[in-house]
Amino acid sequence: MNQARRAQYLKALGVTRWRDRRLVSKADKEATTPSEDSSVIEVSRTTTCSTTFDELALEAAKCTRCALHKTRNRVVFGSGNVKASWFFVGEAPGREEDRLGEAFVGRSGQLLNSMLFALGLDREDAYIANVLKCRPPDNRDPGGEEVATCESFLHRQVELVQPSMIMALGRFAAQSLLKTTESIGQLRGQLYSYEPFRIPLIVTYHPAYLLRSPLAKRKAWLDLVLAQRSLSG
Numbered sequence: 001m002n003q004a005r006r007a008q009y010l011k012a013l014g015v016t017r018w019r020d021r022r023l024v025s026k027a028d029k030e031a032t033t034p035s036e037d038s039s040v041i042e043v044s045r046t047t048t049c050s051t052t053f054d055e056l057a058l059e060a061a062k063c064t065r066c067a068l069h070k071t072r073n074r075v076v077f078g079s080g081n082v083k084a085s086w087f088f089v090g091e092a093p094g095r096e097e098d099r100l101g102e103a104f105v106g107r108s109g110q111l112l113n114s115m116l117f118a119l120g121l122d123r124e125d126a127y128i129a130n131v132l133k134c135r136p137p138d139n140r141d142p143g144g145e146e147v148a149t150c151e152s153f154l155h156r157q158v159e160l161v162q163p164s165m166i167m168a169l170g171r172f173a174a175q176s177l178l179k180t181t182e183s184i185g186q187l188r189g190q191l192y193s194y195e196p197f198r199i200p201l202i203v204t205y206h207p208a209y210l211l212r213s214p215l216a217k218r219k220a221w222l223d224l225v226l227a228q229r230s231l232s233g
């Protein structure tokens with residue numbers, strides 16, 4: 001693939017720095033500063049990437065499997081540390097995420113940052129993604145077909161990251177990860193397992209809900225404590 005095409009895909013993904021492994025050893029020998037290194041495309045906020053992760057990201061960037069590709073501006077693949085212990089899963093990109101190509105960068109994202117902070121983490125310590133990689137128009141609820149066609153991306157992301165804890169943010173993420181129709185009230189407060197990888201999973205409120213219902217923040221805090229205890233216990 002030529003560099004311009006690759007840069008276009010990476011931009012669509014919100015990746016700002018990417019290194020061509022085939023050129024690394026040559027570039028390492030010759031480059032004296034990062035800007036002289038011809039193997040690096042300055043386009044990521046992704047901390048580390050295996051080739052397989054890159055391939056998956058490129059596949060998502062090109063995806064036309066459902067009608068959302070016609071209305072999206074950017075594919076919001078996910079971002080953060082691909083070796084993270086914590087994996088946060090939201091619903092779908094909103095307007096800002098669709099504009100910038102990164103998950104949880106709008107108002108909900110600010111609250112998610114605070115939740116991370118409460119856990120002693122910042123965004124680079126976690127991996128953050130959504131069930132859907134493309135924005136449903138007018139922020140409508142994701143359709144069942146859209147989820148069915150998109151969820152293999154999330155599944156493979158989890159498989160590659162192999163986190164120690166998945167936090168499902170909101171009813172929609174919880175129901176699709178756990179394959180259930182139970183309400184968030186029923187799902188909160190328990191430790192689940194994300195199958196078939198047997199990764200511990202805890203359900204909490206979506207940050208957008210917490211912005212509308214600040215009194216629920218106390219319960220969200222209890223969910224974070226439960227997750228942290230489950231991780232260290």
Ligand code: URA
Pocket residue numbers: 090091092093094097102103104105106108109130208
């Ligand atoms: N809401 C989500 O579920 N995900 C985002 O990325 C932004 C808002």
